[in-house]
Amino acid sequence: MTERSPQRIIGESPALSDLLDQVSQVAPLNRPVLVIGERGTGKELVAERLHYLSQRWEQPFLKINCGAISESLLDADLFGYEPGAFTGANRIHKGRFERAHEGTLFLDEVGNMSQALQEKLLRIIEYGEFERLGGQKTLTVDVRIIAATNEHLPALAQQGKFRLDLLDRLAFDVLTLPPLRVRQGDVRLLAEQFGIQMSTELGWSMFPGFTEQAMDELLQHPFHGNVRELKNAIERSVYRWGLEDEPIDDLVLDPFDSPWQPRSDRGSGRHHIDPSLGFGEQVARLEVQLLQQALDRHDQHQGKAADALGLTYHQFRSQLRKHGLIGQGRPKSD
Structure with missing residues (x-):
């Protein structure tokens, strides 16, 4: 079982096509992969594609954001725990590594992982071995690791904030996602797709499209938040427009833009x-x-x-x- 079905990566630009070719090439190999990109570029979608193009596609695909929870909770979530490991631990809990056995584990924002957890991760990559918190028995798993970050990990390694030996293991190959600003040919495709999806959600019989003026405005916008920002802008603009039989001519690119914004x-x-x-x-x-x-x-x-x-x-x-x-x-x- 997977946590959700994979989403399609939309685009025809040369930069994206080159990346997807690289994904297809490395996906069948049973090696760790490091995915790097700005926020909103689709790192999780690339991780999913790597999993579903691999021999592990029928096995679990699990994911966790290493920067979203504390070190102690991340440790317990990844490696599990035994009864008595800490207050309230009254049963065996299998961590994500155990539950992802023979499948893939996606570690998002891996640059936020503590040195202690980095050492545990290194051991799993090298030997497939770990212990649950509070446990004495060494367990073995077969998990493919895909890690992602928007940090420059070599610089963090030089600063002593990320283990260089772990970086070497994770970076069997590195996939660097192109930002939306170099994928100009994809903005129109993505905008149309997000517009259709939002129209369906609103119960419209059809998506009216955009006027050329509105599309020109989209093509000129920098979209620092990349595809995620574009998706939010399109969905916001469609629902605020509210007219399913007239092309959208008024975009809401910045939801904070207001004459009443505090100075x-x-x-x-x-x-x-x-x-x-x-x-x-x-x-x-x-x-x-x-x-x-x-x-x-x-x-x-x-x-x-x-x-x-x-x-x-x-x-x-x-x-x-x-x-x-x-x-x-x-x-x-x-």
Whole structure:
């Protein structure tokens, strides 16, 4: 039994096609695979594809987010426990490694795993051996491990935060997912698919599609949250549009965008660092913040905002288009 049926990976762009070719090539091999990608790029979908294209496809496919729970709970969840291992442990509990025997275990956000758990994971990869918490008996399992992260694990290993020997074992092959911004040809396909799904959920007889203006806006938007952000934007836009017989012309790309948004949210002048984001995304977010603050200070007047940032009007408009903000602010006037 699997936890759910696999989802289809949608796209025809060269970058995605190259990745899927690599997935098909490594899937039949009984080796660990490391999946790397920005948030929202579909790391879990790739893990599922690896499982269902392997010889283990009829066996369990289990998954866990290593960054979502504490070290002690993660230890018990992965390796199980014996009666008396801790307060409230009154029966044998089989962990995910035991339940995934002869199948696949997907370890999401593996970079958040503690050093102690990394050592246990290394032992399972090398020997297939472990003990339940509170247990004395060594157990053996046959589990294929697929790990995922949005961290740069070699850098963490150099800093002593991730075991280099574990990284060597996990990285038999590394699949790096392309972000949506390099998959421009896939945005239209994905938007149509998500629109159809949401129309069905709303009970509409058909999906009316998008106007060319709306589609152009989608194609210009940076989508820092990748496919997940696109899916949310399409679903939100469809249900807010509410007209099943007219093409969607009004997109809701930013649910926080409102004339009543508290000024303190964007007026503090501080750029909050999110360590889970890459350098490029951090820079892009800072650029957006600077553009929005300049518009706020000058009553959405683009010409004055451009002057304040030391940009020409056309440079400023180019930046707005780059970040999907082209509809924001008033055009330049004398």
